[in-house]
Amino acid sequence: MDAITMIKERRSIRKFKNEKVDRELMKEIVDIAKWAPSWVNFQIARYTLVDNEEIIGQLANEGVNGFVYNIDTLKNAKGVAVLSFVKGKSGKIDETNYATSLGNSWEIFDAGIACQTFCLAAHAKGVGTCIMGVIDEKSIARIVNLPEEETVAALIVYGYEADDYVASAQRKETEEIMRFADK
Numbered sequence: 540m541d542a543i544t545m546i547k548e549r550r551s552i553r554k555f556k557n558e559k560v561d562r563e564l565m566k567e568i569v570d571i572a573k574w575a576p577s578w579v580n581f582q583i584a585r586y587t588l589v590d591n592e593e594i595i596g597q598l599a600n601e602g603v604n605g606f607v608y609n610i611d612t613l614k615n616a617k618g619v620a621v622l623s624f625v626k627g628k629s630g631k632i633d634e635t636n637y638a639t640s641l642g643n644s645w646e647i648f649d650a651g652i653a654c655q656t657f658c659l660a661a662h663a664k665g666v667g668t669c670i671m672g673v674i675d676e677k678s679i680a681r682i683v684n685l686p687e688e689e690t691v692a693a694l695i696v697y698g699y700e701a702d703d704y705v706a707s708a709q710r711k712e713t714e715e716i717m718r719f720a721d722k
């Protein structure tokens with residue numbers, strides 16, 4: 540799959556076949572996703588993969604602030620990646636000082652790039668994904684026993700797209716989102 544097709548054809552998938560994704564294939568996807576760029580190449584993104592039905596159920600019941608839309612997606616999902624990042628590194632110019640007025644925002648920026656890279660890698664390998672930002676990161680951290688130095692950035696539901704699923708998100712006109720800065 541070429542890069543343009545990969546970018547344009549990736550859609551959020553919220554309905555999945557009743558089939559788990561092989562763990563080896565998920566490892567291949569993370570092997571690709573790890574090539575995402577990051578602040579000073581700190582590579583702070585971490586992927587905790589969940590394919591255990593009971594834990595996915597717990598994530599649905601306790602990890603998405605009761606948001607029914609996400610609960611429904613999780614309840615038919617066969618896999619969930621908990622995307623987290625190691626705190627207190629990205630954005631820093633040395634051990635203690637942040638390099639810009641954006642402070643530690645660069646860590647969530649890194650996590651965002653890692654997130655999209657994971658989704659694109661999964662798509663290229665035939666695996667559908669949906670990023671979830673409406674989450675309760677503290678509950679998720681507890682459920683998956685996340686290391687203390689990490690924060691949850693997002694859930695990424697993954698699996699094989701159901702045959703009857705129709706993805707429909709449109710995009711703005713390019714003229715609306717770009718400009719050239721002229722003198």
Ligand SMILES: Cc1cc2nc3c(=O)[nH]c(=O)nc-3n(C[C@H](O)[C@H](O)[C@H](O)COP(=O)(O)O)c2cc1C
Nearest residue numbers: 549550551553608609669670671672673706707708
């Ligand atoms: C940061 C972020 C948070 C999101 N949170 C959710 C979410 O909680 N639940 C959901 O179903 N989709 C969520 N999405 C998916 C968006 O709704 C989706 O990307 C957008 O509508 C465009 O559709 P597409 O991904 O199919 O192109 C999120 C996407 C991003 C980037």
